[in-house]
Amino acid sequence: MFFEWGKIAVLGASGKMGSGISSLILQKMAYQKAANPSKQIQLILIDIDQNNLNQLKKQLKKQLIQFAEKQIIYLRKCVEQNLHLVSNEEVISNFLENSMEIVEITEDYHSLKDCQFVFEAITEDIELKVNTLKHLSEFVSLETLFLTNTSSIPIALLSKQVGLDQNRILGFHFYNPPLKQKLVEVIALTAKSKDMGEKLALELNKTAVFAKDVAGFIGNGHFIREVHFACELAREVSKERARESAISLINQVTQTLLLRPMGIFQLVDYVGIDVCHHIMKIMQKYLPEPTLEEPLLLELLQKGVKGGQHLDGSQKDGFFKYADGKPSQIYTSNGYKDLSEHLLIVPFNYTWKQLTSIDASQRQQMLQDYFQQLEKQETFEAELALRFLFKSAFFAELLVDTQVAASKEDVKKVLMLGFYHLYSPFDVVKEVPYG
Amino acid sequence: MAKKVFAAAGYTTVFYGPGRNEFNPKSMPPFEHYLEETAAGTCKQVLLPEFDEGIIGSFMSARFIKQANLCGFLPFMVPSLEGKPCTAVEGACGTGGRAIAMAVRSILSGLSDSVFVAAFEMQNTVKAVYGADILAGAAYYAKERKSGNAFFFPGIFAMRAGAYQQRYGEQKTREAMALWYEKMIQNARLNPKAQEYHNSSLDLFQLGMTKPDPDTFLPYLNLYDCSKVTDGAVSIVIASEDGLKKLGIPLEAAIEVIALGEAQGDITKQPDEPTFFSTTHIAVNKGLAKAKIPLTEISLLELHDCFTICALLALEASGWAKPGKSAEFIGSEQVPLINLSGGLCGFGHPTGASGVRQLVDLLHQFTGKAANQAAPKTPFGMLISMGGNDKTVTSVIVSKT
Numbered sequence: 001m002f003f004e005w006g007k008i009a010v011l012g013a014s015g016k017m018g019s020g021i022s023s024l025i026l027q028k029m030a031y032q033k034a035a036n037p038s039k040q041i042q043l044i045l046i047d048i049d050q051n052n053l054n055q056l057k058k059q060l061k062k063q064l065i066q067f068a069e070k071q072i073i074y075l076r077k078c079v080e081q082n083l084h085l086v087s088n089e090e091v092i093s094n095f096l097e098n099s100m101e102i103v104e105i106t107e108d109y110h111s112l113k114d115c116q117f118v119f120e121a122i123t124e125d126i127e128l129k130v131n132t133l134k135h136l137s138e139f140v141s142l143e144t145l146f147l148t149n150t151s152s153i154p155i156a157l158l159s160k161q162v163g164l165d166q167n168r169i170l171g172f173h174f175y176n177p178p179l180k181q182k183l184v185e186v187i188a189l190t191a192k193s194k195d196m197g198e199k200l201a202l203e204l205n206k207t208a209v210f211a212k213d214v215a216g217f218i219g220n221g222h223f224i225r226e227v228h229f230a231c232e233l234a235r236e237v238s239k240e241r242a243r244e245s246a247i248s249l250i251n252q253v254t255q256t257l258l259l260r261p262m263g264i265f266q267l268v269d270y271v272g273i274d275v276c277h278h279i280m281k282i283m284q285k286y287l288p289e290p291t292l293e294e295p296l297l298l299e300l301l302q303k304g305v306k307g308g309q310h311l312d313g314s315q316k317d318g319f320f321k322y323a324d325g326k327p328s329q330i331y332t333s334n335g336y337k338d339l340s341e342h343l344l345i346v347p348f349n350y351t352w353k354q355l356t357s358i359d360a361s362q363r364q365q366m367l368q369d370y371f372q373q374l375e376k377q378e379t380f381e382a383e384l385a386l387r388f389l390f391k392s393a394f395f396a397e398l399l400v401d402t403q404v405a406a407s408k409e410d411v412k413k414v415l416m417l418g419f420y421h422l423y424s425p426f427d428v429v430k431e432v433p434y435g
Numbered sequence: 436m437a438k439k440v441f442a443a444a445g446y447t448t449v450f451y452g453p454g455r456n457e458f459n460p461k462s463m464p465p466f467e468h469y470l471e472e473t474a475a476g477t478c479k480q481v482l483l484p485e486f487d488e489g490i491i492g493s494f495m496s497a498r499f500i501k502q503a504n505l506c507g508f509l510p511f512m513v514p515s516l517e518g519k520p521c522t523a524v525e526g527a528c529g530t531g532g533r534a535i536a537m538a539v540r541s542i543l544s545g546l547s548d549s550v551f552v553a554a555f556e557m558q559n560t561v562k563a564v565y566g567a568d569i570l571a572g573a574a575y576y577a578k579e580r581k582s583g584n585a586f587f588f589p590g591i592f593a594m595r596a597g598a599y600q601q602r603y604g605e606q607k608t609r610e611a612m613a614l615w616y617e618k619m620i621q622n623a624r625l626n627p628k629a630q631e632y633h634n635s636s637l638d639l640f641q642l643g644m645t646k647p648d649p650d651t652f653l654p655y656l657n658l659y660d661c662s663k664v665t666d667g668a669v670s671i672v673i674a675s676e677d678g679l680k681k682l683g684i685p686l687e688a689a690i691e692v693i694a695l696g697e698a699q700g701d702i703t704k705q706p707d708e709p710t711f712f713s714t715t716h717i718a719v720n721k722g723l724a725k726a727k728i729p730l731t732e733i734s735l736l737e738l739h740d741c742f743t744i745c746a747l748l749a750l751e752a753s754g755w756a757k758p759g760k761s762a763e764f765i766g767s768e769q770v771p772l773i774n775l776s777g778g779l780c781g782f783g784h785p786t787g788a789s790g791v792r793q794l795v796d797l798l799h800q801f802t803g804k805a806a807n808q809a810a811p812k813t814p815f816g817m818l819i820s821m822g823g824n825d826k827t828v829t830s831v832i833v834s835k836t
Contacts (some may be wrong), residue, residue, distance in 0.1 A: 069564045072585040073651070086581045087568040 003199055005041050006031045009111070011132065013045035014052035016272075016309055017149055018121035020178035021062045022056070025119070028178075028204060030064065030099035031071065035080040037098065044112065045105045053105050063179065064099050068092040086110045101387050107140040117200075119172070124278040126161075129153065133162040145196060147172040152216045152279040154286060155187045167192050172200065173217065175418045176271070177313070182207050183417035209413050214254040214404045215286035218414045220279050221404050223267075224292060225395045226388075227276060230254070230264040231294045233384065244332045247319060249342050250384065251327070256344050257374065257385035259352045261368070261420045264388075266327055269318030272308035273300050300331060330356045344381050347373035355422050363422065371428045388403075393425035436693065436725075440542045441679055441834065442535075443672050445795030446476025449665035450731040450783030452559055461694045466500050467511075469668035473553060474512035477670040482683025484513060484609015486672070487547035489521040492534035492554035493787035498569045499560050513551050513671075518572045527573035528741060529822025530554060531669075532829025536695050548678030548730030554792075555668035556785035560790035563664055570786065573823040575702050589653055589661050589742065591824050596602075596655040598709035601757040611762035612743035613643025616767070617660045619740065619774060623781030625807040630665055643743070660743040665783035669792045687836050690801045690816075696722025697829035702823060710759075712745075712752035712825040714765035719753040719819060722830040728815055730754050733832070735800055735809070735816035736771040737793035740778045749819055771816075775800065775807045790820030794831060801835040810834075 008025055012018035022045055029041045042387055068075060072088050075095050079085045085094050104111060112118065118140060122132060133146060146169045148158060155171040163167070171187030184206040186195035193211070201208035211217040216224055228300050230250055237246035251263030268276050277297045286294045300306075300318065307318025320327035321336050329336040355363055371389075374382055396415075399405045405414070412424035448469050451458055478484040489509035492615055497503040506521035526533035531554050538550035558566055564585070571580045571587040584590025600608040617639040625629035636642055645657040652658060674682060679689060686735035698717040707713065723730060730753065738753075741748040747761035755771075756764035776782045776796040797816040799805040821828050 013808075069562060072564050076585050083581065087586060088564050092564075320695055 003203060004039075005032055005116075007040075007042045007044070007115045009044040009046060009115045011046050011118060011120045011136065012122035012149075013105075014047040014049050015123075017174060017176065017178060018047065018119075019052075019056050019059060020118050020176070021121055021149065021174055023146075024174075024178045024204060026060055026099065026102060027064065027067045027154050029102055030067075030095065031074075033098065033102065034075055034095060040102060041102050043102050044115070044230040045103060046107065046109070048107075050107075057103075057105065058138075060103065061096060061100065064096055065092060074372065075125060086402050103211045109136060112136060112139045112144075113141065115130055115140055115339050117145050117147055119147045122154060124150060124275055125284070126153055126157070126282065128162070129158060130161045131159065133164070137162060137164060143192070144168070145170060147200075149173055151185075152282045153221050154215050155189055155213050157286075159189060166190050169193070169196050169218070172197060172211070173209075173219070174206075175219070181418070183414060184208050185219055185414065186210050187213050187217060187419075189213060207413065207417055208233045209417075210406065210409075212402075212404045212406075214402065216279065216283045216404075218399055218405045219418050220283065221399050222392070222415065223271075223419070224276065224279055224283055225289075225398075226264060226392060228269055228280070228292050228294060228341050229388070229391050233388070234296070237384070242332075244330045244337065245340070248330050248339060249381070251319070251389075252342050252344065253381050254351070254388055256346055257381060258389060258392075259350060259355060259370070259422055261352050265319040267419075268297070268314060269307035269320060269322075270309070272306060273297050273318050274306045275308065276299055299333075305331065337370050342381065345369060345377060345379060346378070352422060364427065367428055367433075389425060390429060390432060393429040396425050397432055436539075436733060437543050439676050440692040441674050441676065441686075441836070442692055442794055442798055443674065443684045443690040444477045444480035444682075445669070445671040445798045446473050446480070447628055447669045447792055447795050448472050448476070448667050449628045450665045450785060450792075452630050452663050452665040452783055454630045454634060454663055454783075455733065456633045463559055463614070463666065466496070466502070466555065466653040466666075469507075469555055469557070470508055470512050470553065473555070473668040473670040474551075476576040477551065477553075478513060480670065480684070480688070483681065484551075485681070486513065486516045486519070486549045486551040487678070488519055488538075488541055488550045489513065489516040489770060490524055490534050490538050490541075490550055491521070491790065492524045492526075492530040492552070493556055494527055494530050494765035495569050495572060495786070496555075496557070497528055498565075498572075500557050509551070509667075512553060516551065521723045525787070526827040526829075527822030528739070528784070529790060529820045529827035529829060531792065531794070532697075532820025532831065533822075533827065535673065535692075535792060535820075535831055536829050537673075537792055539692055539695055542673060542675050542678070549672060549674040549682055551670065552673055552791060553668065553670040554790065556787040557666045558664045558785065559666050559673070559749065560768040566664060568584055573786075573826075578703070584653060586610075586653070589656055592742040592744050593647075593656040595706075595709045595748065595824075596660070596742075599744060599747065600655060602710055602792050603762075607762045608744075608747070609644060610814055611747055611765050612660055613640050614762075615740065615743045615746045616640075616643035616780060619778045619781035621809055622775055623777030626777050626782065629777040630663055631777060631781045648771045654786060656742065656744070661740070662741050662779040662784040665785040667783060667785040667788055667792070669788045669795055671791055671795055671798065688802055689836055690798050691834045691836055692831060693815075693834045694722045694726035694832040696720065696725065696832070698827075698828050702824040702826050706825065710748065710751075712748045712821075712828075714825045714828045715752040715821060715830075716754075718828040718830045719817070722817065722832045726815075726832040727824050728832070731770075732813050732815050733817045734771045734801060734811040734813040735775070735797060736773045737776065737796055737816075738773060738778070739789065739793075739819050739821040740774065740780050740785055741789075741821075743780060743815055745821070746774075746778070746780075748825075749821070753819065770812065772809050772811065773803065775809055777807075790818065790829065793818035793820060797833050801833070
C-alpha cells in the first residue's frame, strides 16, 4: 500500500474513460476497506449524463464481482472471524455490498469538500475543462489535487486558465481501458506533484511514463501524427483507386504488414473520431507543425459518424462498420459498402497475435528477420508499409529530440504498453531516411 | 460372487472443459446432449437394448444444473427403461464406484439380469470459484467449509501433500507428483476423448515442478497437480450371463466383475494419518480377498488421481508402493499399467462419472478397444473410485473373459 485512500471524486464518471477510472479506483478502495471495514472511504461519482449513471452502477457491480472472484483468497482471510460468511458466494456478496457503500453518485458539488483527489475525465475540450475545473475548485479544499485525464492539453495551460497552483494539477492520462491497461502517462509540473503521481501509479499498479508538458505528450504525439500521415497517404493512394479502397488498403497494411493489433483507421475508430479530431485541433494550436487537422475526419463527424465505444465496450461505426468486433464494411461518401480483402504477402506468414505469445528475446530476432524480408519485397503494399514504418520512426525520434519523452525507452514503453505494439520503430529501423 | 457378473457395452463422451480446443464456455452442449450421446453409444453395442433396471450417478447435479430426480432421465436415455425400476446414486467423486456396486447387487440378488448404468457431471455451468463451494459438499460442509481454502478440495489435498513432503522429503514428493502429471498427460494425448488430448505443452515435467504459490493458489500444490473442471457422461451395462445372452452381447465383448471391495469412512472425522488413505486400504484389501488373488496379479489399474498426491497415496494404501516409496514406483517400469486412459488428471474428472469411466476403460483395454491399447500381462484389472477425502471408496476387480 502506497497511501491510504480517503475521499476521491471522479468527474465524467459515466463516460468511456471516466467509468473505467471509477471502477479501477473503487476496486482499490474496496480492497483496502475489506481488510479494515471501519475505514472511512468515499468515492464520489459525478456526471451530467444522468441516463448513463444507472448503467454505470450496474457496470461497477459487475466489475467488482469479477475483481472479487480473482481476490477470493484475500477476501476470505479478511472475513475469517465472520462465521456467517462461509461460501465464496457469501464472501463475494458481502464484499459487493460493502464496496458499493463506498460509492456516492451525485450532482452536488458540495460533496467534493475535503476530497484528496478529483479525477477529471470529461470531454477533450479546453474550454469545457477549464470552465468545469474553475467551477469545481470553488468547492474543494486547498489541499485537493486535480488529476486530469487529458491526453493532449498542456497541463500548464490548464493550471493558468483555471487559476490552480502548479502543485495542485497533474496530468494523469490513463489508456483505454483503465482497468486492464498498464500504462499511465504522467505530466507533472512540480517535484511535489510528480512524487504524488509516482505513488498513485504504484498504488494503482500502473507503469508510469513521465512526459514533458507538450501538447499530445508521448502517446498522441506519436499516434496523431501517424493518423495525419495515414490520411495523407490515403489521399495519395486514392489518386489511383477509390478513396475507400485506399483507406482499406492502408488499414490492412498497417495491421498486417506492420504486425500491429489493428490498422491505423480501425484504431481511430477505437479511440473515437471525435476524440481524435479534438486532439488534432489542440495539438495543431500548440505545436509547430503547419497542419495536423484532417478534413477526412471532419467529413465523417459532419455526417454524425464518431466511432468510439458503447458503454458495454462494443465498437461504434466509424471508418468501418463492425461485425463480431472486426471491420465488415467501409465508409464511403454514399454510405457503407462491403469490405474487400487486399492480397498481401506476409513474410513467414507472421501475425501480431502469433508473435505476442513468443518469448521477447526470440521475437526480437524474428522481427529483425521479418522486416529485412519485407524490404526485399518489391510490391506496392510492402512499399506503403515501409514508408509508414519510417515515418513512425521519425515521429518517435522527434519526441526524444524535443524531450517530450525522456528517452527512446520511454517512447518504446508507451507504444508497447499503450498501443500493444510488438516493437518500437527504433528496434527495426536502423536509420530514419527522411523527415 | 454368488454368480458371475459382467460389464459390457461401455461408452464415454468426450470430456469437455478448459484444455480441449473446441471448449467454449459460452456455448456448451446441455446435459441432455451428454446423456443422449452416452446412452446411444452403449445401446449401439447391444443387439436388444431391453434392460431390467437403470442406475444413474451424479454428485451435485442438484446444484450445478439445478436438476434432481435424475432417475427420471433414465427412460429419456433408454426408452425401454420406461416402467422399470430406476435409481439415482450419489457418493461424491466416488459416485461411479457406488453406482457400479449397486448394479452388481441387483444382479447378485436376482432382481435384475441386466442394469443400464450411467453417470455424468456438468461442472462448467458455474465458475470455478463457485464450483469450489458446491464440491465442498463432498466433505463435512458445515464444519469444514469456513476454515477451508477458497478452492476447498485442493486445500484439503494440499495439506496431505504437505504432510507427505514433511515426512518423506519435499524434492522427492514434488518430483513424484510432476512425473505423475507428465505420464497422465502423455497418456491423455493418446486418447481422443480425454480433456487433455489437445495438450501440446512442451516440458510437462517442468510444468509439474512449478513451485506452489500460497498467495495466488496453495502451498504444496500447483495447478498442474489438480484435475480440471469437466463436463462428461459415461455408461455401461452390468449383467449376469443370462442377461448378456438376452441383450445379445457376446461374452468376448465383456469383462467379468469378480469382486467388489467397499469401504466407508466417517465424514465427520479427520484422517488419523494424513499420509495414508486408510479407507482405500480397506477397500482394496477387501476386494483382493474376495477375488482371492494377490495384488501382484493385477496388471491394469485405474486409480482415482483427482490430485497428483492422491496417486501417490493410493499406490501406498493399495500396497503397490511401500510408504514413502511412490516416487520410486512411479518412476519405474510399472506393474500394473496405471491410468492408461490419462486418469482423472489427463482424461478429466466429471465428478460423479469418473468411477464408471474407469470401468469402461478397463473394459476397453481387456477387449482390445482402448485408444491407448496395451497388452496386459494378466487377465486381472482393478479400479479404485474414491469420494471425498478418502471417505467413500469402492474398488472393483475385473477379469478378462
